[in-house]
Amino acid sequence: MVEKNLDFRSDTVTKPTPEMREASYKAVLGDDVYGDDPEVNELERVGAEIFGKEAGLFVTSGTMGNAVAVLAHTQRGDEIILEKKSHIYVNEVGGLAVMGQLMSRTIDGIKGHMDPADIQAAVRVDNIHFPPTTLLCIENTHNSAGGIALTVDQMKSYRDVANANNLGVHLDGARVFNAAVALGVDVKDIAKHVDTVQLCLSKGLAAPVGSLVVGPQDIIDKARKYRKMLGGGMRQAGIIAAPGIIAVTEMVDRLAEDHANAKVLAEGLSKIGIKVVNEVQTNMVYVDFSPIGWTAEDWNKACADLGWKSRGRGTGTRLVTHYGIEEEDIRGFLEGIAKLV
Ligand SMILES: Cc1ncc(COP(=O)(O)O)c(C=O)c1O
Structure with a gap:
């Protein structure tokens, strides 16, 4: 577990x-x-x-x-x-x-x-x-x-x-x-x-x-x-x-899961209207949330309300997937963000 x-x-x-x-x-x-x-x-x-x-x-x-x-x-x-x-x-x-x-x-x-x-x-x-x-x-x-x-x-x-x-x-x-x-x-x-x-x-x-x-x-x-x-x-x-x-x-082969989860996260956020600014090849998703009118404070509060830690700065942030985050967690996060938007 x-x-x-x-x-x-x-x-x-x-x-x-x-x-x-x-x-x-x-x-x-x-x-x-x-x-x-x-x-x-x-x-x-x-x-x-x-x-x-x-x-x-x-x-x-x-x-x-x-x-x-x-x-x-x-x-x-x-x-x-x-x-x-x-x-x-x-x-x-x-x-x-x-x-x-x-x-x-x-x-x-x-x-x-x-x-x-x-x-x-x-x-x-x-x-x-x-x-x-x-x-x-x-x-x-x-x-x-x-x-x-x-x-x-x-x-x-x-x-x-x-x-x-x-x-x-x-x-x-x-x-x-x-x-x-x-x-x-x-x-x-x-x-x-x-x-x-x-x-x-x-x-x-x-x-x-x-x-x-x-x-x-x-x-x-x-x-x-x-x-x-x-x-x-x-x-x-x-x-x-x-x-x-x-x-x-x-622990090396497991990294593929993080990469797959990063793609799920990037696709989900794009659908919600949040701009993904990098080409997601590994475990990092860089986003710009200004298209949905959010500030860093809005983003940080939304994440905290959903039980996640994230650190928005200016109009964007970096999201990193890793051991301890599974696909179902990402899907839950995306649903939560979609509702708040
Ligand atoms: C590309 C890269 N090099 C080096 C480091 C430094 O590692 P540490 O935080 O263990 O000093 C980091 C840390 O995030 C990193 O991203």
Whole structure:
């Protein structure tokens, strides 16, 4: 029986499954800073294997995962290329500048996709006046573009331009499993075009805490050291790593339900007159409720009256489907909204 979680704000709100809670309880623990925690070691091993990479690193959050990966790829004063609305650039508190002393060069994507020609044009030539460009960051699925899944061909095109310019490639794959499920490909097919991947365990995969960074051994070794520097060396972390193992081994196929539910939600809202502004490919529906004359306050109150959490801002909001929301819940929500409209 799935515990209900009627909350559209994000898939970060997901709560662990009963099996995950049981796994935490039974976890055999050790001190992970000494490399002694069997659950963490297994999570890092299995995570790396699933992505076809040499090594893995368990970190506290997606933000920490991106930070340690980017730090491991770069040196102070380098320039890195990112999509203009990417989470790393917009939503990670400027950590690139603060911790890495990095310059950010942004590119306007179309539905989260950067044109490789724009990437090529953004790479600095060798000139005494310029910082060296050393890293390309990609986001898949792309959150603010609407949960868009960048295709394997697009990933390859990034790799090609990166290789031509000797750049490392880091993937913010907070929701990379959503991308793989939506595209119907193995996540390895996406990951093979990048050096490092940060993947969140605590979003649609429903683990309570944490992310993994996977990649080549030497980069993961450096990232491990940065994790320690940032205070992310956890001790008996197996208690949170054990649910992570279930997340990556058992919770991936289920994401297809979230994607199907997002489509039901989008179609239902459109019928009611609420505008869906993104192409719904995965678990996100971005809406504009101004066509029905509602403000954010009207929306938030309607949702609260129906027993749902949602956070309207201005004339719209993002609705995210996830573990704890089932199709019948969505249909009930749509009926409720239709009546209020
Ligand atoms: C694309 C993307 N990257 C990174 C993160 C950061 O993850 P965390 O909240 O675990 O720091 C998020 C969080 O929502 C995200 O959407």
